[in-house]
Amino acid sequence: MTPTERSDPGIGNRASTLTQPMFHRVLNAHPLTVRDTLQDVRHRFRGEVSDDTLGRLELVLAEVMNNVAEHAPLGQAAPGPGPLPVIHLCIVRHNSGLACALTDDGVSLPDDCLLPRSLPDMVADDLPEGGFGWFLIQDLTQALCYYREESRNYLAFSIPFAQLEAS
Amino acid sequence: MQFIVEDAESHLNIKVTESRIDAAIATLFKDKLREIVVKNRKPVHLDMGSVDFMDSSGLGAMIAVRKSLPDNLALVLLALTPNVERVFRLTRMDSVFDIQPLTAQKEPRE
Numbered sequence: 001m002t003p004t005e006r007s008d009p010g011i012g013n014r015a016s017t018l019t020q021p022m023f024h025r026v027l028n029a030h031p032l033t034v035r036d037t038l039q040d041v042r043h044r045f046r047g048e049v050s051d052d053t054l055g056r057l058e059l060v061l062a063e064v065m066n067n068v069a070e071h072a073p074l075g076q077a078a079p080g081p082g083p084l085p086v087i088h089l090c091i092v093r094h095n096s097g098l099a100c101a102l103t104d105d106g107v108s109l110p111d112d113c114l115l116p117r118s119l120p121d122m123v124a125d126d127l128p129e130g131g132f133g134w135f136l137i138q139d140l141t142q143a144l145c146y147y148r149e150e151s152r153n154y155l156a157f158s159i160p161f162a163q164l165e166a167s
Numbered sequence: 168m169q170f171i172v173e174d175a176e177s178h179l180n181i182k183v184t185e186s187r188i189d190a191a192i193a194t195l196f197k198d199k200l201r202e203i204v205v206k207n208r209k210p211v212h213l214d215m216g217s218v219d220f221m222d223s224s225g226l227g228a229m230i231a232v233r234k235s236l237p238d239n240l241a242l243v244l245l246a247l248t249p250n251v252e253r254v255f256r257l258t259r260m261d262s263v264f265d266i267q268p269l270t271a272q273k274e275p276r277e
Contacts, residue, residue, distance in 0.1 A: 031189065031190040031191035032191050034189075034190070034191075035187065035189060035191050038220075051249070052249070055249060055250040055253060056253075058220060058250070059220075059222060059250070059253070059254065062189060062190070062220075062222040063222060063223060066189070066190040066222065066224065069190065070190065119258060119259060122259065122263075125238075126234075127230050127233070127234060127263060128230070129227040129228075129230045129231050129234075130223070130224075130227050132223040132226055132227070132254075132258050133222075133223040133224075135257075135258065136223055136254070136257060136258070139257055140257075
């Protein structure tokens with residue numbers, strides 16, 4: 001080994017103390033693939049964060065990724081479903097929570113998804129069966145932000161730890 | 168998709184055996200469960216103890232099943248796990264369903 005290839009021990013130590021568990025996956029926007037990915041996320045962070053945080057993370061990711069799958073664009077050339085959108089998912093543990101970033105090449109997100117939401121109207125004899133997804137996403141996340149660039153959606157947010165859990 | 172159904176005279180005991188009620192199976196779950204409860208015309212006690220994940224599409228399926236029963240027939244949800252209970256609570260749907268711990272349902276035998 002030549003001296004130039006030797007790593008600086010100071011930098012090495014610093015890097016190891018900053019290492020945090022993370023998860024990265026590129027997947028097709030299909031409900032069964034989303035399900036498998038969520039189970040892998042669960043295994044990755046089990047023992048690293050509380051069950052409560054893991055439950056909130058899994059719910060938000062399910063809502064976001066299944067929305068992409070549900071609103072997959074139709075095929076341009078032939079009728080019927082086109083190629084599935086591709087989702088890039090990245091999760092990193094920070095001191096105060098789990099930072100999540102998702103991108104996909106599905107359809108653009110309607111503006112009203114990100115406007116402050118309330119629950120769908122509760123009419124006793126005709127209860128709503130949908131419209132809860134973005135309410136849950138907004139309720140369970142912090143610093144939710146979205147932009148679209150060319151053909152991709154970019155969504156980022158944080159899942160905060162429970163108060164006793166924050167380190 | 169399997170449900171364990173037991174007719175307890177006064178009501179129907181149904182155990183959900185799926186561990187996840189998510190977008191992958193919500194429609195099938197809704198159709199199968201609705202078929203069972205509509206056919207029997209009895210109050211339903213649904214044991215959810217094996218379900219450790221439910222998303223908003225699963226919640227939509229549960230609401231559709233509730234709506235398929237007449238108002239005077241109860242749909243009691245038993246033994247919700249924390250992840251499932253959270254979805255009912257955050258969406259205020261815990262006020263629409265009768266949610267009980269599993270032990271509360273054991274009726275004294277005579």
